[in-house]
Amino acid sequence: MTSRESGSPPDVEVIGAAFLGRVRSDVAWVEIDGEVVVYDAASASSYLLNPTAGLIWSSLDGTGTLGEIAADLAEAFGADPEQVIVDVIAAVVDFAGKGLIEEITETQAGEDSR
Amino acid sequence: MTAQVDLSERFVVADSSIGDPLARLNWSAHSVIAVGDRYVGVRSNSADADRLLRRVFAGHVVDSVTAPSCFYSLIVGPTAPSRPGVEPLNVVFRVGVTVARTRSVRRAFRALSAYASSHADVGPAPGLARFAGVALVGDRPGVLLPLEALHLVGHPGFERSVERLGLRVADGVYVDVDPGTADVVVSPPELSVEASVLDDFASVDPPGTFPGVEPGRYRLGAWAVRQPASGRDVPSRAALVGCGIRALINPDLHDPQATLDQVAAVASACEPLAFCYSPRNLVGRLASLPES
Numbered sequence: 001m002t003s004r005e006s007g008s009p010p011d012v013e014v015i016g017a018a019f020l021g022r023v024r025s026d027v028a029w030v031e032i033d034g035e036v037v038v039y040d041a042a043s044a045s046s047y048l049l050n051p052t053a054g055l056i057w058s059s060l061d062g063t064g065t066l067g068e069i070a071a072d073l074a075e076a077f078g079a080d081p082e083q084v085i086v087d088v089i090a091a092v093v094d095f096a097g098k099g100l101i102e103e104i105t106e107t108q109a110g111e112d113s114r
Numbered sequence: 115m116t117a118q119v120d121l122s123e124r125f126v127v128a129d130s131s132i133g134d135p136l137a138r139l140n141w142s143a144h145s146v147i148a149v150g151d152r153y154v155g156v157r158s159n160s161a162d163a164d165r166l167l168r169r170v171f172a173g174h175v176v177d178s179v180t181a182p183s184c185f186y187s188l189i190v191g192p193t194a195p196s197r198p199g200v201e202p203l204n205v206v207f208r209v210g211v212t213v214a215r216t217r218s219v220r221r222a223f224r225a226l227s228a229y230a231s232s233h234a235d236v237g238p239a240p241g242l243a244r245f246a247g248v249a250l251v252g253d254r255p256g257v258l259l260p261l262e263a264l265h266l267v268g269h270p271g272f273e274r275s276v277e278r279l280g281l282r283v284a285d286g287v288y289v290d291v292d293p294g295t296a297d298v299v300v301s302p303p304e305l306s307v308e309a310s311v312l313d314d315f316a317s318v319d320p321p322g323t324f325p326g327v328e329p330g331r332y333r334l335g336a337w338a339v340r341q342p343a344s345g346r347d348v349p350s351r352a353a354l355v356g357c358g359i360r361a362l363i364n365p366d367l368h369d370p371q372a373t374l375d376q377v378a379a380v381a382s383a384c385e386p387l388a389f390c391y392s393p394r395n396l397v398g399r400l401a402s403l404p405e406s
Binding site for chain 2: 026032036040
C-alpha cells in the first residue's frame, strides 16, 4: 500500500518534471485582478507573483507533477510544452528557494511502520 | 520583516537614535505625559506653552519622572513678531518630523493628543486591520497613505491643499480599517484633552479652522503608495496588498490567510493610486480622484 506524505522542504537541485509538490499549508495567498500575492507569516515575507507565476503557483496543489502541470498549461495556452516545462521548473525552484512549498514523497506505509 | 511601528522603548518613549534634529531651536521647558503605561516627553518653546500643555493634559502629567529625551516638540504662541490680526503658527514635531502646522492652538493640541495616543499599547477593535500609515478622510471617500507620507503632511500648505479637496489629515501613525466596509475607523484618543481649556482658544481660531478629525467612520476610496521604480503609473491591487501586508501592525500570525484576505478586501474596495515623494505631486494625484 502506498501513502503520500508531505516531506521536508525540497532540495532545489532535484526539482524537475517528476517533482510533486504543493504550497505549504501555512502560507497564505490570494489572487486579485489576475495577480497572486503570497504571504508567509512565518518569515514575515510577502511576494507578488505575475500572472504566469501565479498560474503555476495555483496549480501546486499536490495532485500533479510539474510535468503534468506544464502539459496542462501548454495545452491551455497553445504554448510550446518544452518551453513551458522550463518556465514551470524555474518558477518552482524560485518558490522552493523562498521556502514556500513542500515536496510530497511517496513512501511505503509498511516501511513507515517498521 | 513585516513593517511594524516600533514607536517606543518599554516605559519611556525615547528620542531618535539619529540625534536631535531640532536641537538648534530654543526649548524652554518640558513635561512628561503618561500614555497608557508609557511616559512621553514633550518639550515646548516657552514656559507659557508648557503651562498650557500641562493644563490641556492635566490628568496625564507626571512630575515624578524625568524624560531622558522628548519624542514630541511643541511650538505654541509667537516665536517672532507676527502680523496684526494673524495668529502665530503652532507646530507639533514628532521626533524631527513636522506632523501639524497650524494657526489654531486647538488643532495643535488635538494633533499632539492623537499622535501621542499611538504610544498606548492598545490594539484595534476586533475585526479591524491596523496599518502603519496616514489617512486623509472627509465627506468624500478618503485615502490611505503609507507611513512615509507623514513627512509630507506637515509641509506648509499641505493641509490647506487637501482641505480644498474635501479631505483632512486623521492625525496618527496608524490607520484602523474595517475590511468589511473599507471604512477608516477613528477612535477617541487614549490621551484625552481638557476640552474646556482648548475651548478658550476657539474664538481666536482663524475662520474655517478644523480642530481635528472627529472619532467615527469614514469611507475609504483610494489607497496610495509610492510610485514604483518601474514607472508604472497606477499600482495593481495586488501591489497594494503586498504593501498593505508589510504595513500591517501586529498581524494575526495564527491565521495568515484571514489576515491576507482582510488586506485584499481593503485593496479591492480602493482605487489604486501612486504618487512621487512630494507634497505637490501627492495633492495633484489626490485631485484626480473621483469625489464620490
